[in-house]
Amino acid sequence: MGKTVVKIENLVKNYAELRALDHLNLEIEEGEIFGLLGPNGSGKTTTISCLLSLLSYDEGTIRIFGETMTPVSYDLKSRIGIIPQNVAVLNELTVYENVDCFCGLYIKDWAQRKQCVDEAIAFVGLEDFVKFRPRKLSGGLLRRLNIACGIAHKPELIILDEPTVAVDPQSRNKILEGIVELNRRGATVIYTSHYMEEVEQICTRICIMDRGKKIAEGTKDELKRTIKNTETIYVEMAEPDSTVFQKMRSLTHVNDVNWADGKLTVGCAGGRHNLLQIMELIRSENLDFGRVYSELPTLNDVFLTITGKELRDKNERPEEPTAKKKK
Numbered sequence: 001m002g003k004t005v006v007k008i009e010n011l012v013k014n015y016a017e018l019r020a021l022d023h024l025n026l027e028i029e030e031g032e033i034f035g036l037l038g039p040n041g042s043g044k045t046t047t048i049s050c051l052l053s054l055l056s057y058d059e060g061t062i063r064i065f066g067e068t069m070t071p072v073s074y075d076l077k078s079r080i081g082i083i084p085q086n087v088a089v090l091n092e093l094t095v096y097e098n099v100d101c102f103c104g105l106y107i108k109d110w111a112q113r114k115q116c117v118d119e120a121i122a123f124v125g126l127e128d129f130v131k132f133r134p135r136k137l138s139g140g141l142l143r144r145l146n147i148a149c150g151i152a153h154k155p156e157l158i159i160l161d162e163p164t165v166a167v168d169p170q171s172r173n174k175i176l177e178g179i180v181e182l183n184r185r186g187a188t189v190i191y192t193s194h195y196m197e198e199v200e201q202i203c204t205r206i207c208i209m210d211r212g213k214k215i216a217e218g219t220k221d222e223l224k225r226t227i228k229n230t231e232t233i234y235v236e237m238a239e240p241d242s243t244v245f246q247k248m249r250s251l252t253h254v255n256d257v258n259w260a261d262g263k264l265t266v267g268c269a270g271g272r273h274n275l276l277q278i279m280e281l282i283r284s285e286n287l288d289f290g291r292v293y294s295e296l297p298t299l300n301d302v303f304l305t306i307t308g309k310e311l312r313d314k315n316e317r318p319e320e321p322t323a324k325k326k327k
Contacts (some may be wrong), residue, residue: 002029004066005157006051011060020046022212033179033189035203037196039307043212044192048159052082058191078106081187086163087146089134095145095274096130103152113220117139122150124178136265140171140295147175151182158182159190159318164198176202196300206299210307211311224297227305228255229267232297233278236290244285252279 002241006028006099013021021043028034038044051062053071062069065078081232089098099117107113124144134142143163151158160179164172180202183189193199199206200220208223216223224230239259248257253271257264268274275294282289 001032004028004029004034005064006190007052007061007063007278008047009061010064011047011050013014013043013050013055013057020212021031021060023060024209024212024214026207026214028188029240030188031183031186032185032205033170033191033200034262035197035199035206036190036192036209037206037303038209041211042209044209045161046208046212047191048082048192051159052080071251078153079148079153081153081158083147083150083158083163085165087134087142089142089145089149091134093139094131094133095126095148096150098134098145099148099152102149106153111282116152116154120148123297124148125174138168138171140167140174143167143175147178151187156187157190158187161192162194163191164193164195172198173321196298196303200299205266207228208303215300216306220299223299223302227263227297227302228269229266230270230297231277231294233266233268233275233292234263235266235278235282235292237282237287240264240285240287244281244287247281247285248278251281254278 004027006026008024008026010020011024012130017127024043024047024309026047036044036047046055046099050057051064051069053062055070057270061219065079067073067076069076069292090101096117099120103113103117103120107116112267121130124147126144126148127139129137129141134145137145143165145161147163150160163173163179167175176198179189179191191199191203203220205219206217206223207214218226222315245257246253248266252276253268255267255269257266259265266274266278279292
């Protein structure tokens with residue numbers, strides 16, 4: 001077990017009659033890339049706002065690096081970098097001036113700050129754009145600037161909230177590679193995203209939230225083992241008769257069998273030779289078939305199984321209120 005960087009215990013946050021966080025418990029260890037997932041309105045933004053002490057909360061405790069976080073915990077906040085979903089830069093300043101401005105909030109020594117700013121700009125690949133103002137940057141470059149502003153002071157804990165929204169694939173890969181490199185250099189990372197493939201690619205441990213509660217937590221492999229179908233087999237073929245369906249459903253490890261649009265779908269749980277026994281049955285029935293392939297579950301399959309939907313209907317649950325700094 002590593003050193004605990006973030007510990008949230010029994011966190012409760014209410015907005016009038018809406019309970020945004022319902023006795024939430026989270027523990028994040030040093031060196032992790034911790035994925036925080038959930039449908040819209042699940043409580044992710046509220047959790048981060050409470051974690052940063054931008055929002056008050058009704059019950060529970062939050063400790064960062066072993067200390068209680070408060071609105072005036074400036075020493076703690078200097079050890080944290082936040083990259084928000086909405087790009088937060090100053091349009092009147094150049095790329096270099098933006099990074100220098102944000103870094104200057106934490107590092108007063110000019111020589112040290114200059115070195116940090118230069119390293120942050122090089123890290124995100126903006127060396128050729130230091131004199132550009134934000135409005136001249138593409139969406140991907142603007143996201144990189146947003147990251148540079150959040151990491152220039154070399155924080156030990158970095159929180160990234162949807163950092164790849166609406167960026168091109170090349171910029172997305174650059175950002176993901178950068179996050180992994182920051183983690184390799186010693187930073188603990190909290191990462192939120194609706195792109196399940198990103199979370200599956202970089203996160204060492206994942207928490208899935210819904211309705212303000214933690215409903216699942218573990219590594220991607222641990223989460224995948226929680227759902228019914230651990231393998232899905234697809235066979236392109238004409239619709240078989242009912243006796244074939246019955247025989248297939250009786251096979252060991254087969255959970256369900258469906259046919260639609262010229263494709264047989266067989267969900268299996270466990271077993272090492274599911275594909276072989278499916279094909280042996282098809283051949284024994286002298287059935288014609290086309291392409292055959294097998295897929296293991298993805299994190300998106302887990303997410304949809306646990307939450308029931310990818311994005312919660314806005315009419316079903318209000319959007320989380322925007323966090324406001326406490327005075």
